[in-house]
Amino acid sequence: MNLLLLAIILAFSLSSYFFGRSEARKLVTGNIKLNALPAYYGYFLALWCGLPALIIFGGWSLFESTIIKTLILSDFSNIQSRDLFYERTLSFFNGNFSGEITNEIKVASERYAYLNNLAHNSKIALVASAIIASVVFAYKKIKNNNKARDDVEKILKILLFTSSLVAILTTLGIIASLLFESIKFFSTINIIDFLFGTSWSPQRAFVRDASTITPEEFLELKDAFGSVPLFAGTAFIALIAMCVAVPIGLFAGIYLAEYASTSVRKYSKPIIEILAGIPTVVYGFFAALTVGPFFRSLGESLGLTVSSESALAAGLIMGIMIIPYISSLSDDIINSVPQSLREGSYAIGATKSETIKKVVIPAALPGIIGSILLAVSRAIGETMIVVMAAGLAANLTINPLESTTTITTQIVMILVGDQEFDSPKTQAAFALGLTLFIATLFLNYIALRVVKKYREKYD
Amino acid sequence: MELENKKIKIQAKNLNVYYGAKQALFNINLEINQKEVTALIGPSGCGKSTFIRCINRMNDVIDICKVDGSIEIDGSEINDKKVDVVMLREKIGMVFQKPNPFPKSIYDNIAYGPIIHGLAEEKNQMDNIVETSLKKAALWDEVKDRLDEPGTSLSGGQQQRLCIARALSVSPEVILMDEPCSALDPIATAKIEELIDELKKSYTIVIVTHSMAQAVRVSQKTGFFHMGKIIEVDSTDKIFKNPSNKMTQDYITGRFG
Incomplete structure (x- = not known):
């Protein structure tokens, strides 16, 4: 269903290219001259038709399931192990649930069916209105013989900027996650012990919740994570x-x-x-x-x-x-x-x-x-x-x-293998990753400095 | 005239050069006199650069290049297999179209040749060579306080004089110049020409140039090349005032080329 919607958006976008081009050609009468080649008006209309709809479509699809889940679970505040409950509801809804069917699951499933349907319809409505609104907006601009070349350039620039922004944000996200987990690790293991300890044997901290470590065990852990x-x-x-x-x-x-x-x-x-x-x-x-x-x-x-x-x-x-x-x-x-x-x-x-x-x-x-x-x-x-x-x-x-x-x-x-993610042992992986990252970053910095120094000397 | 009194330094006889299947020079016969400036003129691609690159066997570097015929310097053949190109190039310096100082300090640029040929054993000997070479190239006063700076930090004209100083550092007898001023502005060009005038007292100079005016200003003898052949060689005076060949006449008056 999502694929069909995507195809429809792209088809609209493609046809609005031809529509925009031919509309632009119609403008050329007597002494009126177009501000750009007709194809640019096509691109302009196609971009306006496709991009807002695609952004809404993508954003909606991304957050839809999470929002529905939150909405349903908020109705059942007394349920333990909520994730499991939600999984069961979904499989019951899809008709392949084989466990004991409780009343709650039935209710939740009905609620899910309702919300899912609602979400689906509103997605289609939103996408359709986005297409109509932006096409009308862009069409009016074309009719006013806008500077389509400049406008297309502007849209493309924004598109390219967004791509680089995604790359940068991903990098920042990875660093943040490394940092976050490492901080948790360093709250258990002293950072000095980690950086300067000469014995590495993380098996000793085998799968254990950090909060339940006794003082004796903690002393033992102290020299298990020397990197x-x-x-x-x-x-x-x-x-x-x-x-x-x-x-x-x-x-x-x-x-x-x-x-x-x-x-x-x-x-x-x-x-x-x-x-x-x-x-x-x-x-x-x-x-x-x-x-x-x-x-x-x-x-x-x-x-x-x-x-x-x-x-x-x-x-x-x-x-x-x-x-x-x-x-x-x-x-x-x-x-x-x-x-x-x-x-x-x-x-x-x-x-x-x-x-x-x-x-x-x-x-x-x-x-x-x-x-x-x-x-x-x-x-x-x-x-x-x-x-x-x-x-x-x-x-x-x-x-x-x-x-x-x-x-x-x-x-x-x-x-x-299977690991608990809150044991010091697994968090140690993040700490190692972070240290490795910092070391490589430092190396690259030195490399750039060296290269720059020689370049000044030789070019 | 004075031409007859001059001793012949370089003599090319029946020189043919091929780049792969293409022949670049046809039967060149040319005499270059000692301690004067010989200019080679002609339209682009006529073979004048190819010719001067034969004099120090720079064409050896190009795989597909084949040289046939004879070039004698002071009466001894240089195209002989027994000739050591290192010794030959010590005797024949070269200055290129575009200034090409090495990515080293001004001092090291000059010291490069003497080190390769083992000309200086002590530091003060080398200092001496560097100083005299730079003085001969009229660059000493401009750079004496910054010999440690990279040669590439100089201006274009200074770089070209640095390259001339570099060529002079191994005390050559002949200096080949392949359009040495084509990348320089008129003021830098005037300085180089002044320098050439000074250098011809001690060195034999062969200069390739596209500027007719430059040939007139600096040279005593001029050879006109066209399509790989020598059309006319004579005293510069005669070539530019009263050429015997119609093509030379057309070229110097700017009718082609």
Whole structure:
């Protein structure tokens, strides 16, 4: 039914385009000249016909069910477990309820049928009157030979502004929800203990309502949420990944940009970029099933104890995954260094590698640093590879052969399965998320500052 | 005339240049005299830039470019495989159409060449090279207090003089200039021309220009290129007052090009 209504709105909008266009053409008589091309009058009418109706339709559909629910439940103030009651009413109304039918459910169901019908009819009425009102309004403007071009531009500008507003509001919403849950977490666990504690074992706070924690348990919880091992693990694996990705990616980028012939470049660049297209879960099991065991047997043959889930395996594979980010971006950046700089260097007798080292790379440096920092934040946020290959034990270690864990892995571990959302354990996920977010934000800020500083120096 | 008394510095014989299948220069024969300014004029795409890029083998950089024939500098062939282009380019400096200072400080821009060729062992030697090069390029007084600032912070005319100073820093014998004033305003152009006049006392200069007036002002010898061929070469005086070829006449009077 909703789909039909939507189709009708769009059909009206489309036909009002043609109507508006032909009405505008009719205006051209004698010495009257249109203020815009006839098609603009069509767009103008179509936008006025479609947009208000769509906004009303969307808004109504969004809030309809919540309002009906509130209205019905307000009639039954003595009912316990209200959500369940409402679910039962709905399934009774739809005729697939198999439990005990109480009198209340029957009454509520009748009320629901009435409200639903009312809501539906009023939606149609509202949408129809919106279409009529706005079409009449816009039609009058057309008859007055309005500046349709400017008006259409204005409407489109508002439309585009709204889109960016949605994106911004979503971001703010996510931050707010992170912040809100984190504050709840920090009301149980001291923020100092969380940030500087060196032991992470949230299992100890297994599913428990925060309000029922006894003082003894609280003391125990105190050192269950030290996030230092997670941050250390994250930074460590990212470091290993960057040790792999930066040299290989950068050198590959330089080769592609400066040395490779056009035909080699044409084929090898897409092939390298395929690396970025492989799903991370594939990298994950490659790391866990192939690289991890390989390192373990290699280590054993050398007399070392190597965990089969090691930071080294995860970091190495993550580094390989990141190579195309660095190589592709630095290739583009090196290519955009003006040819005249290279020629200036050659003309004074510099060789190719001298030119690259002393002129091209310094000129491309801001962009290269930017691409590296982009890769770092990719490494920090990467989840799948570390979940599969780095392990879950929160060891505070700098031995790359031991298993370690990262923030993202722990967030996954905490939230997998059925969880009560008010236990400190699940709230810890939000606190971790918030800290990770702040850390990445800080990194991006530094990156922008660095890039800006070099740009001032080199451009 | 004085032309006959001059020693020949660069001599091109039967030079042909191809970009892929397209031939850009046809049988060029040209003599360039020592310590004077030779101007190359002609409409766009006539091959004059291609020609001067042959003199320091800059065309080596372009994959599809093939050079055929001979260019001798002081009597020795430069198109020989045995010739080291690094040494060749130390001897032949080049200034480009658009000023192209490196993204480095003014000082480092000049020090770049001497470092590559190992010309200075100590800091004060390098300071000396930088100072003399900038003085020769008539830029020293304007930049001596801000040698640490990026070369790109200078004005267009100053940047071009910086590039000339950079070319001078390795003590070349020849300076090639590919439309060095085309991106500059008249005042900066006048300064560069003044500089060229000064430099020709010690260097052999080949300049490509689109400005007939500039060729008259700065050069002693002029070559007119058209469609990859040399139409006429003679003293600048003769070319602009009494050309022997009808096409040259038409070009300098602005009838085409």
